[in-house]
Amino acid sequence: MTTRILIIEDEKPIREMIRFALEREGYAVDEAGDAAEATSRISRQRPDLMLVDWMLPEVSGVNLIRSLRRNEINRDIPVIMLTARGEESDKVTGLEAGADDYMSKPVAIKELLARIRALLRRSRGFSQEETLQAGIIKLNIATHQITINEQAVHFGQTEYRLLKFFLQHPERVYSRGQLLDLVWGETVYVEERTVDVHILRLRKLLKPYGVESMVQTVRGAGYRFSQAVES
Amino acid sequence: MTTRILIIEDEKPIREMIRFALEREGYAVDEAGDAAEATSRISRQRPDLMLVDWMLPEVSGVNLIRSLRRNEINRDIPVIMLTARGEESDKVTGLEAGADDYMSKPVAIKELLARIRALLRRSRGFSQEETLQAGIIKLNIATHQITINEQAVHFGQTEYRLLKFFLQHPERVYSRGQLLDLVWGETVYVEERTVDVHILRLRKLLKPYGVESMVQTVRGAGYRFSQAVES
DNA sequence: CTGAACCATGACAATTATGTGACAACGGTG
DNA sequence: CACCGTTGTCACATAATTGTCATGGTTCAG
Numbered sequence: 021m022t023t024r025i026l027i028i029e030d031e032k033p034i035r036e037m038i039r040f041a042l043e044r045e046g047y048a049v050d051e052a053g054d055a056a057e058a059t060s061r062i063s064r065q066r067p068d069l070m071l072v073d074w075m076l077p078e079v080s081g082v083n084l085i086r087s088l089r090r091n092e093i094n095r096d097i098p099v100i101m102l103t104a105r106g107e108e109s110d111k112v113t114g115l116e117a118g119a120d121d122y123m124s125k126p127v128a129i130k131e132l133l134a135r136i137r138a139l140l141r142r143s144r145g146f147s148q149e150e151t152l153q154a155g156i157i158k159l160n161i162a163t164h165q166i167t168i169n170e171q172a173v174h175f176g177q178t179e180y181r182l183l184k185f186f187l188q189h190p191e192r193v194y195s196r197g198q199l200l201d202l203v204w205g206e207t208v209y210v211e212e213r214t215v216d217v218h219i220l221r222l223r224k225l226l227k228p229y230g231v232e233s234m235v236q237t238v239r240g241a242g243y244r245f246s247q248a249v250e251s
Numbered sequence: 252m253t254t255r256i257l258i259i260e261d262e263k264p265i266r267e268m269i270r271f272a273l274e275r276e277g278y279a280v281d282e283a284g285d286a287a288e289a290t291s292r293i294s295r296q297r298p299d300l301m302l303v304d305w306m307l308p309e310v311s312g313v314n315l316i317r318s319l320r321r322n323e324i325n326r327d328i329p330v331i332m333l334t335a336r337g338e339e340s341d342k343v344t345g346l347e348a349g350a351d352d353y354m355s356k357p358v359a360i361k362e363l364l365a366r367i368r369a370l371l372r373r374s375r376g377f378s379q380e381e382t383l384q385a386g387i388i389k390l391n392i393a394t395h396q397i398t399i400n401e402q403a404v405h406f407g408q409t410e411y412r413l414l415k416f417f418l419q420h421p422e423r424v425y426s427r428g429q430l431l432d433l434v435w436g437e438t439v440y441v442e443e444r445t446v447d448v449h450i451l452r453l454r455k456l457l458k459p460y461g462v463e464s465m466v467q468t469v470r471g472a473g474y475r476f477s478q479a480v481e482s
Numbered sequence: 483c484t485g486a487a488c489c490a491t492g493a494c495a496a497t498t499a500t501g502t503g504a505c506a507a508c509g510g511t512g
Numbered sequence: 513c514a515c516c517g518t519t520g521t522c523a524c525a526t527a528a529t530t531g532t533c534a535t536g537g538t539t540c541a542g
Contacts, residue, residue, distance in 0.1 A: 130440035137428045138437040163477075164424040164469050176529055177471040213489090214531055220490065221530095239488070239539070407518055445520055447500065452519095454501095470499065470528065 023140065024048045026067035028058045028084070029102065030076055034125070038071065041129045042136075048207070055079035062088070067097060069140060071132075072119070074103035089118035098139040102127060152187035154247050155231060159187055168229045178203075179222050186235070186245030195242035219243055254371065255279045257298035259289045259315070260333065261307055269302065272360045273367075286315045293319065294436055298328060300371060302363075303350070305334035316350055329370040333358060383418035385478050386462060390418055399460045409434075410453050417466070417476030426473035450474055 025047045029035045032053070039049045050065055052058035054077055062070075072081045085099055101119040121135050152159040158167040159180075166173050166183065175183065185203050194202070196212040204210055223232040236244045256278045260266045263284070270280045281296055283289035285308055293301075303312045316330055332350040352366050383390040389398040395411065397404050406414065416434045425433070427443040435441055454463040467475045 128440070134431075134437065134440045138432055162423045163475060164472050178530070210530095211532065213533085216489065217491085217531075220492095223490095237489070409519070441519095442521065444500090444522085448502085448520075450500095451502065468500070 023069070024050065024065060024067040025136070026050045026052060026058070026061055026065065026070045028052045028055075028070060028076065028081065029073040030054060031073075034073075038127070038129075038132070041133070045133060047136075055081075055084045058084060059088075062097075069098045069100070069136060071100050071102060074101060085118050100132075100135060100139065152184065154187055154190060154234070154245075156229065157183075157187070157226075157231065157234075159184055168226070168231070171229075173225060175225060176221070178218050179225060182218055182222055190245050190247060193238045193241050193244045198242065215243075253277070253279045254300070255281065255296060255298040256367070257281045257283060257289070257292055257296065257301045259283045259286075259301060259307065259312065260304040261285060262304075265304075269358070269360075269363070272364070276364060278367075286312075289315060290319075293328070294439075300329045300331070300367060302331050302333060305332060331363075331366060331370065383415065385418055385421060385465065385476075387460060388414075388418070388457075388462065388465075390415055399457070399462070402460075404456060406456060407452070409449050410456060413449055413453055421476045421478060424469045424473050424475045429473065446474075 023046075025042055027035050027038055027042075027049060029038070029051075030053050035051050035053075039051060042049045050061055050067065052061050056078075058072075061067075072085060074081045076084065081101065085101070088097075088099075098121075099119045100121045100123060102123055102125055104125050120139055123132060123135065151161065156169045159165075160167070161184075164180070166175050166180065181203050182199075185199075196215040199215050200208075200210055200212065219235060219237075223235050226232040226234065234245055234247060236246055238244055254277075256273055258266050258269055258273075258280060260269070260282075261284050266282050266284075270282060273280045281292055281298065283292050289301075289303075292298075303316060305312045307315065312332060316332070319328075329352075330350045331352045331354060334353070334355050351370055354363060354366065382392065387400045390396075390411075391398070392415070397406050397411065397414065412434050413430070416430075427446040430446050431439070431441055431443065450466060450468075454466050457463040457465065465476055465478060467477055469475055
């Protein structure tokens with residue numbers, strides 16, 4: 021799951037600079053130069069966080085935020101406001117308008133990154149304590165641990181995510197393409213046959229416990245995770 | 252060791268008045284007029300207790316406390332909430348947010364002093380007997396002392412806080428980013444890889460006692476402290 | 483029965499994540 | 513000021529994971 025950040029800032033150099041820094045951290049970054057572009061990008065790309073410049077042509081950043089906040093669906097996107105001068109009054113207006121945090125330019129990249137992390141963590145809230153289960157297989161999201169028959173089993177990242185996905189969506193058949201989108205992410209380009217290999221690896225991990233048949237092949241269609249044994 | 256008290260209150264006269272009274276009692280007093288100033292003072296001056304006004308400009312006192320409490324490092328600072336009217340609903344919200352006590356304004360100085368003493372006593376007494384433990388590792392919060400197998404071991408500040416955090420939140424996996432937020436503090440700007448180094452140092456400290464494997468790496472996810480040994 | 487499509491599997495090399503030692507900056511202290 | 517312990521950062525070493533491919537087995541329509 022990659023995190024999308026939208027930069028709304030009219031000065032291109034600053035945008036580029038921030039973009040560079042953010043991408044190096046592994047965020048997916050989109051840019052918008054004015055409020056109009058911003059609104060369309062927001063509705064299309066659903067960013068997880070926004071950096072908004074205070075001074076924008078036409079519609080100011082504050083007004084942009086204010087109008088965004090009116091819309092229920094955008095209400096929980098965290099916003100960091102950027103301003104040229106650290107004026108106290110600006111700060112107040114910005115926070116009142118619905119910004120979650122505030123930084124004055126020029127931005128210190130490290131500080132920006134820290135604030136982004138903090139905001140993201142807060143907005144995501146405390147992650148689910150949930151523990152997924154199917155038969156003797158248990159997957160605890162908080163501890164990132166998989167237990168089969170009460171025995172801890174070590175899974176690689178991909179196999180972990182794959183099993184997690186299957187536990188969350190059992191019985192249903194997914195094509196290789198769908199699995200790539202849903203488990204790997206839409207943005208990565210990977211061969212479809214790679215899915216086969218990871219299915220194989222998943223089965224190998226389950227084999228010692230005799231539950232490898234829960235991962236089923238549906239010829240011509242894809243794979244399915246099922247608690248019931250094939251007939 | 253002098254006791255530091257931070258007053259967070261936007262009305263200067265009240266602040267001054269309280270400050271005067273507290274200083275006469277021998278406390279070191281700091282003031283903050285708004286939430287932003289408060290946060291920075293807290294991280295720098297590490298007060299032993301805080302008086303927080305309910306009504307603050309921008310970010311309300313409740314929200315300030317709430318966000319403070321999210322941060323491990325600030326979780327044990329006692330807070331007395333001050334409010335204009337003694338409304339019951341306010342009280343509930345305040346206490347839910349993480350305040351330890353509650354007073355309505357205008358404050359009676361004697362009562363305030365008494366409550367401060369009580370809270371300080373409680374928080375100290377509490378931490379005095381509070382000793383975290385996992386296997387042969389014991390951490391005494393009051394004395395800041397760590398004992399492994401009955402042997403005192405010297406830890407640096409960071410390693411101490413890291414171990415303390417792990418002892419308080421075992422089993423669960425934390426990413427480098429989360430650890431930075433929760434152990435270092437949200438406002439500190441440090442490279443994520445630095446966490447690795449401190450994990451290493453923590454392990455080195457535990458190694459002579461054969462318990463370094465309690466600090467586990469979860470590849471691609473972060474670190475976990477666990478009493479059980481990995482398989 | 484047969485070939486084409488489809489899938490399982492082992493091997494391998496590239497890529498990534500983590501471990502680790504060294505070092506410089508810092509603040510405190512004698 | 514020199515010394516010490518602590519901390520954050522870096523560069524390199526090491527280890528784990530991952531994607532791809534080649535090969536061989538299986539299934540199924542015709």
